[in-house]
Amino acid sequence: MALKIALFGITRDIVGQPTLELPAPAPATVGALLDHLRANYPALGQLRSCAVAVNNEYAPADQALGPNDEIALIPPVAGG
Amino acid sequence: MALKIALFGITRDIVGQPTLELPAPAPATVGALLDHLRANYPALGQLRSCAVAVNNEYAPADQALGPNDEIALIPPVAGG
Amino acid sequence: MTPHLSITDQPIDVAAALAAVQTEAAGAVNSFIGTVRNQSGGRRVRRLHYESYDSMALTQLGHVVAQAYAKWPMLEKVAVVHRKGTLALGDVAVVVAVATPHRAESFAACQFIIDTLKQVVTIWKREEYEDGTEWVAAHP
Amino acid sequence: MTPHLSITDQPIDVAAALAAVQTEAAGAVNSFIGTVRNQSGGRRVRRLHYESYDSMALTQLGHVVAQAYAKWPMLEKVAVVHRKGTLALGDVAVVVAVATPHRAESFAACQFIIDTLKQVVTIWKREEYEDGTEWVAAHP
Numbered sequence A, B: 001m002a003l004k005i006a007l008f009g010i011t012r013d014i015v016g017q018p019t020l021e022l023p024a025p026a027p028a029t030v031g032a033l034l035d036h037l038r039a040n041y042p043a044l045g046q047l048r049s050c051a052v053a054v055n056n057e058y059a060p061a062d063q064a065l066g067p068n069d070e071i072a073l074i075p076p077v078a079g080g
Numbered sequence C, D: 001m002t003p004h005l006s007i008t009d010q011p012i013d014v015a016a017a018l019a020a021v022q023t024e025a026a027g028a029v030n031s032f033i034g035t036v037r038n039q040s041g042g043r044r045v046r047r048l049h050y051e052s053y054d055s056m057a058l059t060q061l062g063h064v065v066a067q068a069y070a071k072w073p074m075l076e077k078v079a080v081v082h083r084k085g086t087l088a089l090g091d092v093a094v095v096v097a098v099a100t101p102h103r104a105e106s107f108a109a110c111q112f113i114i115d116t117l118k119q120v121v122t123i124w125k126r127e128e129y130e131d132g133t134e135w136v137a138a139h140p
Helices: A009-015 A030-040 A042-046 B009-015 B030-040 B042-046 C014-021 C054-071 C103-120 D014-021 D054-071 D103-120
Strands: A003-007 A019-022 A051-054 A071-074 B003-007 B019-022 B051-054 B071-074 C004-008 C028-035 C043-052 C077-083 C085-088 C092-100 C123-129 C132-135 D004-008 D028-035 D043-052 D077-083 D085-088 D092-100 D123-129 D132-135
Touching: A003 A009, A003 A030, A009 A042, A009 D123, A009 D132, A019 A030, A030 A042, A030 A051, B003 B009, B003 B030, B009 B042, B009 C123, B009 C132, B019 B030, B030 B042, B030 B051, C004 C014, C004 C054, C014 C028, C014 C077, C014 C092, C014 D014, C028 C103, C028 D103, C043 C077, C054 C077, C054 C103, C077 C103, C092 C103, C103 D028, C103 D103, D004 D014, D004 D054, D014 D028, D014 D077, D014 D092, D028 D103, D043 D077, D054 D077, D054 D103, D077 D103, D092 D103
Parallel strands: A003 A071, B003 B071, C004 C077, D004 D077
Antiparallel strands: A003 A019, A051 A071, B003 B019, B051 B071, C028 C092, C028 D028, C043 C085, C043 C123, C077 C092, C123 C132, D028 D092, D043 D085, D043 D123, D077 D092, D123 D132
């Protein structure tokens, strides 16, 4: 199962591209995805926070990920 | 010593005119003025409050009044 | 900074009041706009009449704003415009706008100014209903 | 009432956002305007870049406003407009406007919306200084 992850703000700078495609077998949960990405991009671990959004909602670590989900990495927001 | 008192809002309605002139001998203090006016216009005593302003400032009861002072009756304000 | 304070019998230009406080030094602008409601204490309001003792109202407004500057030294700019005369439903009766570098203080200072204005500024409101008029807050 | 929520790369029309919430049923309008400051943490700012994940930002903004309506049932109308793209000093970055029948709630609801927006809405700010740029709040 492959995943496609949208990157915003500083996460796009860290990864160096606006989206990331993970080929199967990809991480099955939000928590596993974060572990995988932090292992590959250690700078992500230095952020104040890094959440995962699934279909426009903040997702808890145990949420399962599917190939049709719209997944995004959410570094610390700073609107306003 | 005569006094001239400006009336606003409901105090003007109660007294029936926009200013009131008190001929000498007029009340010598803010407190005496209020006592005098409440005696002559009992409806003033039914207001939630009735302050006296001297030269654009709220004045305490013991403040002395002079013929050159700008004096006004201040019923409950309701700006905003 | 000299505050922009006025009492006017003309329609209030809200955009001008907001523009009066905006500055590159202050990132936060809070404003309060009071408009004429169509009801008051369950009675239908047709229109409003504001009377002002202008010289004292401006003196007291100056005191209120001075107190705000003392309480929030970071306050950059303040504008207060109050309308007087006859107002229709929906008309703007008052605008308070404040600019501060940070946002929490903009809310606190603006709320302090409108709350205190309502206590001390010599403006009186007469509401007009279908069946008469009343001086607001005059009686207990 | 359907709130007026948008994220735009065009200059924000503050007057339109205020007009969107005004109603004869609500006498109190509180608004917060965030503008670009000329300094941040002691550094001179030259301009700002806002990036937005629009679909999620609007979803989260909808949640924030729904929470506000739940907390303040008297809330009549809400407008929130956030700018994205490159902004110059003094430009308006965000406007929040709320209308309620009474004034204390207008302040509380407006402050809740801007405070919560800043915590959850997926917009990122990159400040540009004389000597580089930085994603705001990214690092501890």
